Amino acid sequence: MKVTATAIPDVLIIEPRVFGDERGFFFESFNQRLFNEAVGQDVAFVQDNHSRSSKNVLRGLHYQLPPKAQGKLVRVVQGAVFDVAVDIRKGSKTYGQWVGEVLSAENKKQLWIPAGLAHGFLTISETAEFLYKTTDYYAPELERAIRWDDPDLAIEWPLEGTPQLSGKDVSGSAFASIGNP
Numbered sequence: 001m002k003v004t005a006t007a008i009p010d011v012l013i014i015e016p017r018v019f020g021d022e023r024g025f026f027f028e029s030f031n032q033r034l035f036n037e038a039v040g041q042d043v044a045f046v047q048d049n050h051s052r053s054s055k056n057v058l059r060g061l062h063y064q065l066p067p068k069a070q071g072k073l074v075r076v077v078q079g080a081v082f083d084v085a086v087d088i089r090k091g092s093k094t095y096g097q098w099v100g101e102v103l104s105a106e107n108k109k110q111l112w113i114p115a116g117l118a119h120g121f122l123t124i125s126e127t128a129e130f131l132y133k134t135t136d137y138y139a140p141e142l143e144r145a146i147r148w149d150d151p152d153l154a155i156e157w158p159l160e161g162t163p164q165l166s167g168k169d170v171s172g173s174a175f176a177s178i179g180n181p
Helices: 032-039
Strands: 002-005 014-015 018-021 024-027 046-053 058-064 072-078 080-087 097-102 109-114 117-123 127-135 141-146
Touching: 014 032, 018 046, 032 072, 058 080, 072 097, 072 117, 080 109, 080 127, 097 109, 117 127
Parallel strands: none
Antiparallel strands: 002 014, 014 109, 018 024, 046 127, 058 117, 058 141, 072 109, 072 127, 080 097, 080 117
């Protein structure tokens, strides 16, 4: 597997080694030992999630407060998304910065987003199926959302028109008001 650091060094792009021929392809989508070596720590995943979204659906920017902050390993198995991580860790050298990466069934890239970052994605294909492993269980009472269009973050979403949002995402908080998650 190939591991590439992003502009937020803790956020990693993970590209599996893919073996393919006329029959199709094979790749190891997750290996605990290799993953721990890549991120430099022992990470335990406790929950797997699977979502399906239509084109121009934007989900995020979501995070959970401690003590249930979630790290996420995300990938796409059908379609494509523009995936975004935002550093919301006060005191971090990259606080308030974001990184974005196209994840698709075709490129098979994964993104590791450690706890303490907000996460969101925009579906850029007709539909997309998105998988993510999390390091803690979903805790709705600790879940928060930052506005996807926050002017302080100025995320460059590859939008075609107005995105489709959930009620939770429409009412997301301004980045400046989130305090120290």
